[in-house]
Amino acid sequence: NAGVMQNPRHLVRRRGQEARLRCSPMKGHSHVYWYRQLPEEGLKFMVYLQKENIIDESGMPKERFSAEFPKEGPSILRIQQVVRGDSAAYFCASSAGTGGYEQYFGPGTRLTVT
Amino acid sequence: DQQVKQNSPSLSVQEGRISILNCDYTNSMFDYFLWYKKYPAEGPTFLISISSIKDKNEDGRFTVFLNKSAKHLSLHIVPSQPGDSAVYFCAAITTWAGNQFYFGTGTSLTVIP
DSSP states (O other), X not given: OOXXXXXXXXXXXXXXOOEEEEEEOOXXXXXXXXXXXXXXXXXXXXXXXXXXXXXXXXXXXXXXXXXXXXXXXXXXXXXXXXXXXXXXXXEEEEEOSSSOOOOEEOXXXXXXXX | OOSEXXXXXXXXXXXXXXXXEEEEEOOTTOOEEEEEEEOTTSOOEEEEEEETTXXXXXXXXXXXXXXXXXXXEEEEESSOOGGGOEEEEEEEEOGGGOOOOEEOOOEEEEEEO
């Protein structure tokens, strides 16, 4: 399966703990995007990364949230000191960056903060 | 500030009939539009897209229409099939200003057998 992979699919954290969400883009894709979907809402852009670079993080909360896409390995979305309001589905998408503008999405990680 | 809006949260259509899903946007800088389909517990799946230089794009049973003056696009599915039952999101992008997608809130389509 050469699609976008995300893990874990479900993550439960207690308030104050850290959450790490991983995303492996489609083979050949070097652009990664993270989106968050809150209940009853559409997907909201968080951050756009290329290998080792953050291109646009305008949708990311200024505190507690960070993202990286290292030279080797998956992209990581890290949420420190989680709060109940962080409970959401987090989707990663990837694109080739050249040619079409389509982004291809992973299955998402559902984060529940108790 | 919701720049892309889908004002119908749900739609029910009889199998074999046409499904029309609507989407409105406010930002005149958007120049590329996409439709995604999403099943529960899965990520969105790309369906069809259209550039702002066109007013129609067709792919099998799916056709997207763009009315730039009205800042409105629609997705037509004909004939509708039960497997089309899903949530449909429209998305918009300003291609020269980065790759950030702006998504609507989705329309849940139910195709009744």
